[in-house]
Amino acid sequence: MSFRRILPWLGASLFLALFFFLPLGRILALGLDLGALSGADFFHSFSILRFTFLQALLSTLLTLMLGLPAAFLFARFDFRGRSFLRTLTAIPFILPTVVVAAGFNAWLGPRGWLNIALMEGLSLGVPPLHFVGTLGAILWAHVFYNTTIVIRLVGNALTGLDPRLEQAARSLGADTRKVFWRVTLPLLRPPLLAASLLVFLFDFTSFGVILMLGGVQFSTLEVEIYLQALTFFNLPLAAWLSLLQLLCTLIFSILYSRLVTRTGVILAPRTNPRRRPHTWRQSAFVTALAVSLALFYCLPLFSLPLRSVLRLEADQGQRGEVQAGLTTSYYSELFINRRNSVFYVPPAQALGNSLAYASLTMLLSLALGFPAAAALARPGRLERIIDPFLMLPLGASAVTLGLGFIVTFNRPLPGTDFVLLSSPMLIPIAHTMIALPFVIRSLQPALASIPNQLRQAAASLGAAPRRIWREVDWPIVRRAALSAAIFAFTVSLGEFGATALIYRPDFPTLPVAIYRFLSQPGGMNYGQAMAMATILMAVTGLGIMGIEQLRLPGEGEF
Amino acid sequence: MHQERKYSMGRYSLVLFAFCLFLVSCSSPGTPVLTVMTHDSFAISEEVLTAFEQENQVKVVFLASGDSGAALNKAILSQDAPLADVFYGVDNTFLSRAVEAGIFEPYASPLLSTIPDEFELDPEHQALPVDYGDVCINYDRTWFADRGLDVLASLEDLLKPEYRGLLVVENPATSSPGLAFLLATISTFGDPGYLEYWSALKANEVTVVDGWSTAYYTNFSASSGRGAQPLVVSYASSPAAEVIFADPPITEAPTASLLAPEACFRQVEFVGILKGTRNRPLAEKFIDFMLGKQFQEDLPLQMFVYPVNQQADLPLEFIRWAQVAKQPAMLDPARIAAGRDGWIKAWTETVLR
Numbered sequence: 001m002s003f004r005r006i007l008p009w010l011g012a013s014l015f016l017a018l019f020f021f022l023p024l025g026r027i028l029a030l031g032l033d034l035g036a037l038s039g040a041d042f043f044h045s046f047s048i049l050r051f052t053f054l055q056a057l058l059s060t061l062l063t064l065m066l067g068l069p070a071a072f073l074f075a076r077f078d079f080r081g082r083s084f085l086r087t088l089t090a091i092p093f094i095l096p097t098v099v100v101a102a103g104f105n106a107w108l109g110p111r112g113w114l115n116i117a118l119m120e121g122l123s124l125g126v127p128p129l130h131f132v133g134t135l136g137a138i139l140w141a142h143v144f145y146n147t148t149i150v151i152r153l154v155g156n157a158l159t160g161l162d163p164r165l166e167q168a169a170r171s172l173g174a175d176t177r178k179v180f181w182r183v184t185l186p187l188l189r190p191p192l193l194a195a196s197l198l199v200f201l202f203d204f205t206s207f208g209v210i211l212m213l214g215g216v217q218f219s220t221l222e223v224e225i226y227l228q229a230l231t232f233f234n235l236p237l238a239a240w241l242s243l244l245q246l247l248c249t250l251i252f253s254i255l256y257s258r259l260v261t262r263t264g265v266i267l268a269p270r271t272n273p274r275r276r277p278h279t280w281r282q283s284a285f286v287t288a289l290a291v292s293l294a295l296f297y298c299l300p301l302f303s304l305p306l307r308s309v310l311r312l313e314a315d316q317g318q319r320g321e322v323q324a325g326l327t328t329s330y331y332s333e334l335f336i337n338r339r340n341s342v343f344y345v346p347p348a349q350a351l352g353n354s355l356a357y358a359s360l361t362m363l364l365s366l367a368l369g370f371p372a373a374a375a376l377a378r379p380g381r382l383e384r385i386i387d388p389f390l391m392l393p394l395g396a397s398a399v400t401l402g403l404g405f406i407v408t409f410n411r412p413l414p415g416t417d418f419v420l421l422s423s424p425m426l427i428p429i430a431h432t433m434i435a436l437p438f439v440i441r442s443l444q445p446a447l448a449s450i451p452n453q454l455r456q457a458a459a460s461l462g463a464a465p466r467r468i469w470r471e472v473d474w475p476i477v478r479r480a481a482l483s484a485a486i487f488a489f490t491v492s493l494g495e496f497g498a499t500a501l502i503y504r505p506d507f508p509t510l511p512v513a514i515y516r517f518l519s520q521p522g523g524m525n526y527g528q529a530m531a532m533a534t535i536l537m538a539v540t541g542l543g544i545m546g547i548e549q550l551r552l553p554g555e556g557e558f
Numbered sequence: 559m560h561q562e563r564k565y566s567m568g569r570y571s572l573v574l575f576a577f578c579l580f581l582v583s584c585s586s587p588g589t590p591v592l593t594v595m596t597h598d599s600f601a602i603s604e605e606v607l608t609a610f611e612q613e614n615q616v617k618v619v620f621l622a623s624g625d626s627g628a629a630l631n632k633a634i635l636s637q638d639a640p641l642a643d644v645f646y647g648v649d650n651t652f653l654s655r656a657v658e659a660g661i662f663e664p665y666a667s668p669l670l671s672t673i674p675d676e677f678e679l680d681p682e683h684q685a686l687p688v689d690y691g692d693v694c695i696n697y698d699r700t701w702f703a704d705r706g707l708d709v710l711a712s713l714e715d716l717l718k719p720e721y722r723g724l725l726v727v728e729n730p731a732t733s734s735p736g737l738a739f740l741l742a743t744i745s746t747f748g749d750p751g752y753l754e755y756w757s758a759l760k761a762n763e764v765t766v767v768d769g770w771s772t773a774y775y776t777n778f779s780a781s782s783g784r785g786a787q788p789l790v791v792s793y794a795s796s797p798a799a800e801v802i803f804a805d806p807p808i809t810e811a812p813t814a815s816l817l818a819p820e821a822c823f824r825q826v827e828f829v830g831i832l833k834g835t836r837n838r839p840l841a842e843k844f845i846d847f848m849l850g851k852q853f854q855e856d857l858p859l860q861m862f863v864y865p866v867n868q869q870a871d872l873p874l875e876f877i878r879w880a881q882v883a884k885q886p887a888m889l890d891p892a893r894i895a896a897g898r899d900g901w902i903k904a905w906t907e908t909v910l911r
Contacts, residue, residue, distance in 0.1 A: 098771055098772065101772065101776060102775065102776060102783065105776050105783065105785075109776065109785070109786070110785070110786035127786070132776075211732065211768040211769075212767075212768055212772055215766070215767070216729045216732075216766045216767065216768060216910055217910050217911075226732075227731050227732070229631070230627050230628050230631055231627060231731050231732065231899075231902065232899050232902075233631055233634075233655065307782075311805065311806075327805070329805055329806075330805070333805075337604075339601070339603070339859060339860060340603045340604050340605065341601045341602065341603060341604070341860060342601070342602050342603070342604050342607050342620075343600075343601050343602075343620075343622075403631075403632075403635060406632050406635045406636050407635050407636065410635075410636040410638075410639045410640075410641055411639045419641065421636075421641060422593070422621060422641055515598070515771075516598070518771045518775060519598070519599055519770070519771060520799055520803065520862065521774060521781065521792065521796045521799040521800050521803065521813075522799045522800050522801075522802065522803020522804060523781075523782045523800075523803060523804050523805050524803040524804065524805045525799075525803050526775060526781065526782035526783065527782065527805060
């Protein structure tokens with residue numbers, strides 16, 4: 001094993017070793033004490049594991065059921081509103097759970113529009129629909145959050161599939177169904193498995209959705225770790241549960257590595273063209289699916305911007321004097337530091353901080369992830385062993401990792417008085433840790449699909465390595481790279497994982513501002529939270545559209 | 559050729575890693591700094607803080623560290639190399655955990671003389687009281703008026719059939735007001751009497767949610783979330799906040815608190831000097847500042863809590879709309895320390911399973 005072969009993934013590995021394995025190792029070493037646990041603890045932890053696994057499995061299957069047809073829709077068909085709808089599916093990914101819960105509640109809750117309509121329509125005395133606080137709400141929310149992963153990963157591969165393969169099958173007499181099952185689906189196996197793994201791990205470590213939408217009777221490993229570590233300060237049990245969660249993640253990742261065929265899909269550096277639907281079946285498919293997706297995403301999402309400009313205070317306090325109606329005061333109020341608080345954040349500054357963190361995260365995770373994915377795409381023995389470990393940050397408990405940061409980075413770096421734990425740099429670092437597995441899993445199948453002969457042909461024609469990269473590799477992996485960038489960007493904007501548990505120095509972000517508003521009573525606070533959430537949604541949408549427009553200098557549309 | 563490409567990528571990844579280390583090691587300039595670790599709800603007016611900073615020629619940095627439970631655990635975990643000089647925000651429900659872990663250095667501030675003894679729950683003065691607030695049931699005034707239903711008069715009333723399904727509470731395992739309300743029921747009904755009370759409350763269809771934001775904004779009918787329940791566990795100061803943050807302005811609060819004897823639990827929040835501080839004199843000054851009149855008068859409208867300093871005047875809004883329980887439930891910190899985890903677990907078994 002030469003040093004040169006190690007170099008490409010060295011950056012990512014060192015990064016994870018320093019910011020993931022070291023803090024995790026330290027907190028587990030500090031807390032883990034199996035002797036301190038009782039038989040009941042073990043029994044309890046396995047029953048929680050069972051529920052965690054089952055809800056994640058169900059959620060993943062449902063996500064695939066919606067995500068696969070949606071991926072086909074976006075990859076194969078042109079229709080009005082396509083790119084808007086596609087961007088819309090990525091928005092939930094960044095929204096704080098408390099805001100999504102508010103969105104769901106506004107139309108499915110006990111006094112949501114749907115229940116009120118049903119109560120009035122059927123003259124019922126009690127709301128007929130019970131949504132919040134059920135297993136159904138958990139599954140629904142997981143599908144809502146994660147379908148975008150399937151749409152992006154599988155959709156990219158579909159767009160890049162060499163159309164001649166399907167054409168050949170068809171000319172040999174296969175019908176549409178047969179082409180799908182025997183040609184398209186097998187070719188989609190690697191990105192499909194990658195997407196399933198990512199979705200599964202997200203559901204497996206789910207926390208906010210379980211607490212806020214599932215209600216308090218459901219408990220996953222992550223919820224239980226939170227309770228044991230923060231409420232009961234029972235570090236031995238928290239450490240054991242974290243270890244259990246980590247081992248499961250490792251097993252799933254190894255399974256994935258085994259299942260993925262090394263050969264990968266052959267992606268042609270050309271686009272499998274999108275067409276307008278031309279048979280009535282296609283039109284029906286496109287219309288039905290596009291409308292369902294639009295409803296699925298718009299109803300909960302659009303109640304937020306609606307509430308940010310709508311006053312509903314009419315039946316509060318002294319009725320009559322207070323008029324309901326449209327208002328912009330929630331937005332204008334964002335710009336006023338009414339209470340003269342030291343912690344007031346002007347919206348532009350919160351936005352700036354959010355974007356700065358997201359851009360840093362995007363750069364850092366792409367820069368670390370690209371070489372690593374390139375190396376893992378042509379794995380030797382060592383890469384095969386390392387591969388599953390790179391997924392671990394996605395399956396690690398954010399609570400445990402946050403505590404690990406505290407016991408690891410609370411001292412000044414040797415020779416300085418710099419403490420990483422109270423530095424704003426820790427935030428993009430923590431975000432990068434979560435984004436890195438996404439970036440690697442989006443890029444690796446694409447990079448693996450590049451036929452080596454193409455590169456060799458280019459080289460034999462005298463192309464320099466940089467030129468080969470630019471004219472052979474990049475056109476093939478461009479879509480995957482953009483997806484990777486978008487994932488990193490949205491992961492950071494949405495403040496996933498361990499950042500909730502590390503310190504927030506002087507640079508509050510949009511989600512932090514939203515939480516601040518929602519921690520005090522009053523119509524103005526609620527309205528401003530909705531206004532901030534609307535800004536966050538708009539920025540994310542614009543950011544995603546912007547990244548999709550990115551091209552290398554001199555690169556044309558193809 | 560292939561090898562070369564890999565090599566260039568590898569070299570690039572090394573450069574990148576060096577860049578990360580560089581970013582990480584960029585130090586901040588060395589000005590005299592006092593670091594204060596707090597929970598996320600901490601707030602202070604600019605002019606009040608500036609007055610302290612100018613008087614003492616110091617820059618105060620706040621480390622917001624999560625909710626009060628998370629912040630305390632962080633302070634405990636990092637006690638071998640404390641990140642801050644002062645810690646604010648441990649309350650009487652978790653006071654014992656802080657004191658037992660030994661994260662504080664005692665400091666008998668001269669200003670303790672302005673604070674009633676009932677708030678001085680730590681006789682060694684490791685933790686000094688700063689503010690208090692009552693966790694009470696808030697009710698939707700319009701909802702009850704419209705239905706001609708009497709507002710309940712005690713915690714026992716919640717078990718009556720006319721109040722079936724009207725109350726939303728926070729899970730005491732994940733929420734600080736949730737824990738405070740559980741402690742109010744323990745103070746009223748005793749142990750194990752509180753479990754019978756909660757079984758009956760469960761039978762009367764109490765709704766349990768994860769935290770205050772969900773309870774108040776998703777479930778409570780008088781909030782902007784337009785929820786289903788007209789009764790919520792919140793603070794006695796919440797009606798005042800409803801008026802202050804109303805849009806457009808209103809003159810009467812849409813909500814009110816149930817202030818019956820023993821129906822509210824009084825939370826007292828403490829500050830302390832973290833053991834191992836290198837700024838002890840400044841830390842003492844900051845604690846005196848927090849107990850002093852200026853900060854104490856700033857507290858109510860920033861954090862919606864009451865000052866413990868009896869010389870501090872309340873803002874008009876508080877005098878008009880906020881209420882204090884005359885006879886709040888309080889439990890001895892030692893009793894809370896001994897019982898807390900067991901109570902939460904027993905509650906979970908009774909109400910959630």
